[in-house]
Amino acid sequence: MAEATVYYLEDDPRILELTLYTLAQTGIRAEGFSSAGEFLDACAESVPDLVLLDIMLPDVDGLTVLRRLRGEPATRDVPVMMLTAKGDELDKAYGLDLGADDYLAKPFGMVELLARVRALLRRSQAPARGEATEPDRLSFGGIVLDEGRHTVTADGVPVSLTPKEFDLLKTLMASPGRVLSRDRLLADVWDVAFSGGTRTVDVHVRTLRQKLAAAAPGSERAVETVRGVGYRLGDGHHG
Incomplete structure (x- = not known):
């Protein structure tokens, strides 16, 4: 540093x-x-x-x-x-x-x-940084996130994400099927305890979906909206 x-x-x-x-x-x-x-x-x-x-x-x-x-x-x-x-x-x-x-x-x-x-x-x-530990690898449907290499693929196609989009996807993939509120995502991904009407989570979910869709059409459906609550990684990729 x-x-x-x-x-x-x-x-x-x-x-x-x-x-x-x-x-x-x-x-x-x-x-x-x-x-x-x-x-x-x-x-x-x-x-x-x-x-x-x-x-x-x-x-x-x-x-x-x-x-x-x-x-x-x-x-x-x-x-x-x-x-x-x-x-x-x-x-x-x-x-x-x-x-x-x-x-x-x-x-x-x-x-x-x-x-x-x-x-x-x-x-x-x-x-x-070169970490000596085994890199964390998360997968859901055709989406694979390799934390050690900081890469994401959708049906084998590389997806280029910003650091915040990467962290957002990682947080959702770490708890598949679990609904995470916007405030929870804001705290976990942005490390801030503030909502105040901010739409930053929604904006990042939208761009994340767009990038997943561009790499593998249909993969964006894995990130589901739970109306009035937040988001979850669901089975939309298979539906």
Whole structure:
């Protein structure tokens, strides 16, 4: 983790300086940016391992920046933690829907920030590490998920998933037939205890189904909607 690089887009120089200093003291290379333009230019030049993103910015708001990151192939899978003003529930929901991985309300403590940063870096870097243990392999119908290799196939055809889509499918495949609520999936996959009307689970289920269908038509039916409750991995693949 000592080689990890974090980019922080923040227009408050005091918060920016303190955060960069704290990250550096723990061996995390961090670069700060006060404007969206220079931040996006830096991302185009060198992709970071993690982005800390303030919502309230003077030039372009952080949600617009997040949308830009998720729209670019090079940065669409980079973990992003939003830093929001306390009580901005709508921004939190919208940010998660756009693909943010976590959020932290201001004012925040450095200990909590570091814990969240380390958790996101561990999660994003885990597939790249060579594990000595036997890789977990889950299968359901024609869908096979290999956690050790971080691959998914549907009827033998590779399916390219984002980290969050992969984790969502893994969570559903770990409990076949069991209905998992949206709040439960949000907590297990996104590690956040917040719903507030966010549709991020629904959005990710939709894209997951689309990718499964593109690889093997019919496989998307394995991810079933239980109206008013949530989702489960069911026998739709065979029906």
